[in-house]
Amino acid sequence: MKLTRLIASAAVAAGTVAVVTGFRPIKPRELVGLASGSGEAAEVRRIKIHFDSVLADLSARDVSALTDGQRARRAVVISTLRGYRDRGVFPHNYDFPGQAVPYFVDRKTGTLCAVAHLLASTGRRDIVDRVSRADNNVWVPELVADSAFSTWLTDNGLTLDEAAHIQVPYAQPVSNAEIARDVAFIVAAPFALTGSMIASGWNLAGNADGHRGWVNGVGIASGLTTILVGARLAVSDVSHNPVRLGAATAAIGTMSLALSVRGIRRHRGIVEAEREAQRKTVAQATVAPIVTGGSHPTAGVGVSLRF
16 A cells, blocks of 8 residues: 555544544643743733733723713722732632632632622722622623622723623643643644554554555554553543543554554564575475495485475
8 A cells, every 4th residue: 555545544534533423623721831932921911911802992991971070080999900910919720730720719818809809999899709709700791690799880980891801710720841741742642643643554454564664663653652642632622522532542552553463463473484484495305325236336425305
């Protein structure tokens, strides 16, 4: 089987697996740090960029329908939010790895989220404490029925949608080791899958007797790697059906590994059979003395080989 046909077959098989298992593009949270650094600094930058957008939108809103008092208080809130952004001290996500989740109050440091900070800065720490006790991970739109919160929004010239825009969810900071691990996974996965498919095709056709040792080696290495990739996929968020995708990938790796091991065993069996045949051939050689008569008798040894 030609190499191009093997590659094409591998691509088709990988595409089939992707379609059947509901694969979607990989968007691991770790890649967020690649362009802007990683860890705590990257998370702070992300949040500040969010507040830059929020402040621009708040400042651009038409507030002509508000009363003078509402406009004044709104201006103070915007200025307070700008200072909050500049200070760069925000709550942390302790409980939801791989997810972006709001925290009204950081339970370890006591740091308030932006909305809670604005409430506290205007004398409504009571709302902050009540909300955080009830659900510290609440999303602002879920407070639509909270009359005290709604009254505070109206008094300060804000809408519920604006408050929801101010709120930012928090992601757990990512270490450089985590980034390197997942980048390596993303890079290795397609190579391992393709290598497994090519080696399997070759071991089914041109290398069924296992005489190409390097093909067997590639099949074992790529098979083991693909099995590990399948295990990783089963617990990742790259698919709507991660367990099915992981199982399908691991199955491809297992097939590559099994065919390569079978090829090695077959080749060893063939080599052993050839050696045994040679030993039998040598064993069939016979040695006999030769004596001739006549006026000049001679003696010697005759060797007879039977094939």
